[in-house]
Amino acid sequence: MDDTANDDLDVAAFTTAIEDFNRFYIRLPTLEKLPFTTLSVLDTLAYGDGPMRLTDLARTEQITQPGVTQLVTRLEREGLVERRPDPGDGRVVLVHITEAGRRICRSRHADRTGHLIPLVARLAPEERQAIAEALPALTRLAELGRDRGRAAR
Template sequence: MKPNDHVNDINLTDFAMAFEELTRIIIRLPSIEKLSFTTLSVLHTLSRKSPMRLTELTATEQITQSAITQLVTRLERDGLVERRPDPSDGRVVLVHITEEGAKIIDSRRSERIAHLSKLFERLTPEEKTAIAEAIPALRHLAEIGNYSM
């Protein structure tokens, strides 16, 4: 175990491994929409931060400029995003999620909630309470992570 592995009695290795496993389960849930992880990630990002410049999407999604341009072109063709000029700088293009793109994200979230509810049924009342009490801290941790990227 590394010196920074514990922070205020939280084993960060255990925490990271539990989140990695939960993330893997959630990402791989069966879906009506057969879209790639990167496509879903871009749509999810835009559902929270739309509109965005292509360069911002390149940074947040950690793919090349060429790859994001191709992906946005395909998503635009499929009616899931649209490009519009930036009102403050006509030379810049902003990518917006469309209503159809937002529906996909909402559908995925509903599917995840349905799947998670089945898993939660198998938890003890104490485990459910512990998770419920951790939600505000987890949200704050996510906010910190989003601002540090």
């Protein structure tokens, strides 16, 4: 892939920065000590398109169909998700996040925010301003990525 198509942004450097930040961010200590895949599924259901078919969840999470089925069964036992028939197609089951699952997502968000506040405070004012100005573009980039994932389904 050619990075030079975006002469105002070094996409390779941007990718490195995102990867470096993500490695740090996903490892922030939180009160909720759950496996990464569990948390990823809960986040997908909480902040994605809502309830999902098992096949779509397996594709999104990049795990096998048997793996996601086993995970959803465990999460269902723990009261974090539930399966319900698809109102549009009774043969299909949709996985829904429960309020208990949403509480975990909110708790992790609050924990991470708490860890980032003192770090952000250590940035220079112009660095904080640069991040603030980048938020709409980063949000839009995430939307484009979600749209691309939806189109693949």
